[in-house]
Amino acid sequence: MRALTITAKDTKRLLKSPKFYFSLFLTSMAIVGLKVLLSVPFLPLTPMFLARFIFTLSLPCLGLAILTSNSDIMSSEYSEGTILVLYSQPVSNASIILGKFFAMLLSSLIFTGFDTLLIKFLHPYIWETTEFVSETQILTCYFFAALLFQLPIIGLTLLFSSLFKRSATITIVVILIYETLAVLYASQLIWSVPQHVPGIAGLSILIQIFILLLGSILGYDIVRITPALSINEPEVIKYLPINVNSQRLLYFLISPNPEIALPEALISLLSIIMITVLSILLSFLVIKRKRSEYRE
Numbered sequence: 566m567r568a569l570t571i572t573a574k575d576t577k578r579l580l581k582s583p584k585f586y587f588s589l590f591l592t593s594m595a596i597v598g599l600k601v602l603l604s605v606p607f608l609p610l611t612p613m614f615l616a617r618f619i620f621t622l623s624l625p626c627l628g629l630a631i632l633t634s635n636s637d638i639m640s641s642e643y644s645e646g647t648i649l650v651l652y653s654q655p656v657s658n659a660s661i662i663l664g665k666f667f668a669m670l671l672s673s674l675i676f677t678g679f680d681t682l683l684i685k686f687l688h689p690y691i692w693e694t695t696e697f698v699s700e701t702q703i704l705t706c707y708f709f710a711a712l713l714f715q716l717p718i719i720g721l722t723l724l725f726s727s728l729f730k731r732s733a734t735i736t737i738v739v740i741l742i743y744e745t746l747a748v749l750y751a752s753q754l755i756w757s758v759p760q761h762v763p764g765i766a767g768l769s770i771l772i773q774i775f776i777l778l779l780g781s782i783l784g785y786d787i788v789r790i791t792p793a794l795s796i797n798e799p800e801v802i803k804y805l806p807i808n809v810n811s812q813r814l815l816y817f818l819i820s821p822n823p824e825i826a827l828p829e830a831l832i833s834l835l836s837i838i839m840i841t842v843l844s845i846l847l848s849f850l851v852i853k854r855k856r857s858e859y860r861e
Contacts, residue, residue, distance in 0.1 A: 567656045571664025575638060576671050585634050585672070592630040592676040593683055595622040600687045619688060620707060620815055621786050623680055624808050627711060628718045628743065630676045635669045635719070636735040639726035639852075652859050658852045662845060665723055673715045681708045706818040713837050714811035718743070720844025727851040744781065746806040751781040753802060785812040804836045811837070 579585050599619060642648040651661065681704050684691070691703055721742060725735045779787055784806060788798055804810060810833035817830040 567660035568664040568667065571656070571661060572667040572671065575665060575668035579634060579668070579672060582634075588630040588634040588672075588676065589679055591633060592623075592626050592680055595619070595626045596680055596683045596687060598622075618783070618786065619684060619691065620710065621783055621808070621812060623711065624714050624811065627673075627676055627680065627715055628740075631669065631673060631715055631718050632722060632736045632739060634672055635722055636726060636732040636739075638665050638669060638723065639848075640730045640732065640735065643730055649859065652856050658849055658856060661852055662723070662849050666719065666845060669719045669723065670716075673712060673719060677708055677711045677715070680711065703819055706815055710811050710815035710818065713814060713834070714807060717807045717837055717840040717844065720841040720848075724844045724848045724851070727848050727855070743807060746802070747781045747784060747808060748777075749802055750784065750806045750809055751777050751779075751787070753798075784809040785816070804832050807837065807840070810834075 596619060599622065637644075642651060684707060685700070685704055689700070718739065721739045722735065725738050729735050729738070785798075785808075813825055813833045814830055814837075817825040817827075
């Protein structure tokens with residue numbers, strides 16, 4: 566019950582904040598932007614082409630929305646001095662962490678639901694022009710996979726909000742961790758590209774550089790959209806990037822004949838859960854240490 570009280574307080578404060586509505590704008594940028602691109606007459610874009618990337622390009626926007634709206638969820642308690650009031654009350658460290666986590670999860674549900682509604686009304690061609698089974702299936706799977714994607718972001722944001730006081734620092738650190746894993750994944754993908762392309766000197770190097778840059782953004786999609794290059798996922802770190810695990814789960818759920826095996830989907834799910842749980846546990850240890858310091 567103590568955790569739910571903290572959740573209610575933080576959620577009420579967030580809903581009154583302008584940054585919440587700015588975060589709603591951020592989370593819609595990719596979906597609305599793709600709709601605008603589709604309406605540009607001189608761009609050779611088709612609904613089938615854009616349908617492949619709606620989920621992938623919406624992920625960074627959802628991550629930014631979480632960071633923008635919640636990066637100060639713990640640090641603000643320290644800067645405003647309200648943490649002393651919280652520590653003086655009979656509230657366990659676990660209740661504090663879980664209360665903050667649930668508040669962030671509620672905002673994540675709002676952002677994901679908003680995106681799902683935008684897809685329904687702005688991009689109905691997804692289930693009309695692709696192999697996806699139905700509107701209900703794609704929207705449900707999108708909501709589930711997008712929510713899972715945000716769980717590690719929430720956990721990392723909570724952890725670094727417990728460690729640092731400035732929202733900018735928290736945002737930068739979380740983005741660096743996210744991008745480092747994405748770049749590592751993409752750097753392993755380029756080894757699958759042939760080292761020598763007959764007849765065109767240096768072309769393979771340019772292709773590798775292109776894949777490195779594009780792969781850090783598109784993640785698992787770079788494997789799906791370039792079958793001619795026969796790019797294989799790196800076995801060592803294929804389950805570390807947050808976006809790749811979310812993509813793998815989505816494509817497993819929405820494809821009538823998924824190329825992704827069930828064990829791969831389960832490992833991706835487990836990886837997301839483990840990163841989230843580890844972040845929460847570390848946040849608990851940080852709060853425990855800081856609370857003991859305040860008592861001294």
